[in-house]
Amino acid sequence: MTAEESDLVLVKRVQRGDKSAFDLLVRKYQHKVVKLVLRYVRNPAEAEDIAQEAFIKAYRALPQFRGDSAFYTWMYRIAINTAKNQLASRDRSPIAYDLDLTDPEESHSVQTKLQDPDTPEGMALTEEIRGIVNSAIEGLPEELKTAIVLRELDGLSYEEIAAAMECPVGTVRSRIFRAREAIDKRLREVFEGGLGRTEEMV
Amino acid sequence: MTEECPSSERHGERDSQLSAMFDGELTAAECELLARRLSRDEALRAQWSRFALIGAALRSERGVILHERVAWRVQSAIAQEPSYGDASGAEGTNANTPRVPAQATPGASQSAQSPRWMRFARPAFGAGIAAGVAAVSILWLRTQEGPETMLAAAPASESITLTPEPASITVAQTTTPAVANEPAIGGTGEPERYSTPAPSSQASFAPPAHLANYVVAHSEYSGPLARRMALLGIVSNEVQPEAADAPRSEPAEKKPATGVRGAP
Numbered sequence: 001m002t003a004e005e006s007d008l009v010l011v012k013r014v015q016r017g018d019k020s021a022f023d024l025l026v027r028k029y030q031h032k033v034v035k036l037v038l039r040y041v042r043n044p045a046e047a048e049d050i051a052q053e054a055f056i057k058a059y060r061a062l063p064q065f066r067g068d069s070a071f072y073t074w075m076y077r078i079a080i081n082t083a084k085n086q087l088a089s090r091d092r093s094p095i096a097y098d099l100d101l102t103d104p105e106e107s108h109s110v111q112t113k114l115q116d117p118d119t120p121e122g123m124a125l126t127e128e129i130r131g132i133v134n135s136a137i138e139g140l141p142e143e144l145k146t147a148i149v150l151r152e153l154d155g156l157s158y159e160e161i162a163a164a165m166e167c168p169v170g171t172v173r174s175r176i177f178r179a180r181e182a183i184d185k186r187l188r189e190v191f192e193g194g195l196g197r198t199e200e201m202v
Numbered sequence: 203m204t205e206e207c208p209s210s211e212r213h214g215e216r217d218s219q220l221s222a223m224f225d226g227e228l229t230a231a232e233c234e235l236l237a238r239r240l241s242r243d244e245a246l247r248a249q250w251s252r253f254a255l256i257g258a259a260l261r262s263e264r265g266v267i268l269h270e271r272v273a274w275r276v277q278s279a280i281a282q283e284p285s286y287g288d289a290s291g292a293e294g295t296n297a298n299t300p301r302v303p304a305q306a307t308p309g310a311s312q313s314a315q316s317p318r319w320m321r322f323a324r325p326a327f328g329a330g331i332a333a334g335v336a337a338v339s340i341l342w343l344r345t346q347e348g349p350e351t352m353l354a355a356a357p358a359s360e361s362i363t364l365t366p367e368p369a370s371i372t373v374a375q376t377t378t379p380a381v382a383n384e385p386a387i388g389g390t391g392e393p394e395r396y397s398t399p400a401p402s403s404q405a406s407f408a409p410p411a412h413l414a415n416y417v418v419a420h421s422e423y424s425g426p427l428a429r430r431m432a433l434l435g436i437v438s439n440e441v442q443p444e445a446a447d448a449p450r451s452e453p454a455e456k457k458p459a460t461g462v463r464g465a466p
Contacts, residue, residue: 001227001228001233002226003225003226003227004226005226005230005233006223006224006225006226006227006228006233007226009230009234010237013237013241016287017285017287018241019280019281019283019285021237021240023273023276023277023280024250026272026273026277027250027273029254030254030270030276031254031257031258032263034263034265034266035264038264038266042265044266048271048272052276052279055276056279056280059283062286123267125267125268125269126259126267126269130268132259133260134259137260149260151225152256152261153260153261157225157227158222173218173221173222173227174218177217180221180253180256181217181221183256184249184252184253184256187255187256188252
């Protein structure tokens, strides 16, 4: 089974009424979609807003999704179109930020948009998470580190990793899982109570 | 510690399956089973999220903030949206049919069931039924009025025909005895003069005004022929006394009309 087929299982569950299956898809792809949108807008907070809008659009259009393409490919197109529409609407209304700053409400809104006080703390948190993950990776046995890197950075399938590492596919599956489990353990130690704490921090 | 081993082994196997599912390396059947479990196990979903986070952190995606805010926002927004299909998880249902709120399309089910031609035929059927009911009602009213009314409702030209009709005399006897005794019979046995019986004031069962209102109220649903017949009945009811008195006034009234038509 490929990643596309695995996603399709979740998509079909959403189409049958399981909203939590869509939540899994969002959790899986939210960072990729935000990264994609960041090619069009520079502000990370704005990119998150666009990604959110794209996911909601995708949910609404999901009954029409037939699985002809992979879910992420379909989601990729929706995200790009949403980002382009956002840019186009911004171009059509260049006076969007040219507001009366003497009005306290409008002034606050503009400041929120331009400065986005969430972003610095969010970026600090992100750096912290990256540090934890990288240090956890460094502490892994070589075969686990190789397996997880080939999977996450190079995007190889288990079969391809098995061929590269000259081991059975089951072993690859076990190594990748053990690598993730070790990193996850470190993350949970740092952010006890889960990553839900990050929202409170931000 | 040893007692926890079977449980931790089970969890280890489940988490291993979760990792494989995340990478799309689980069989379809296992994937389906685990997806069901994920739908009701928040801890497992959180672990799924952390797997995604680890991947994003490893890839060092510049500018991407590693938190769950997008997922939470989307989740809360989607909570307001309708669910698709059968939320109970019926596996055989058509997955591509969204559940539409009932109040969104009132009467949509009826229009969806009836064929297109019914939409156009329905008003015609309604008008036909209304016209039929109106015609039957008028006929019934006229039959309830009795033979006197039938005579009274007859066209004025027939009421003045100079044809000896014993029946009319008989009717006159029953209704107006004074008039019935009037005819003087000559030696030949033929009546010397003929008279039509005077219309009875009680002849009409329903007041003409009510009947007229009834016909007017139903005129939009009745056909032209039925409407014409009904109106003719009403008009003859109303104009008969005048018509009997002045039957020859009509041609005189038509003369100006012809003059007007011939005018340059």
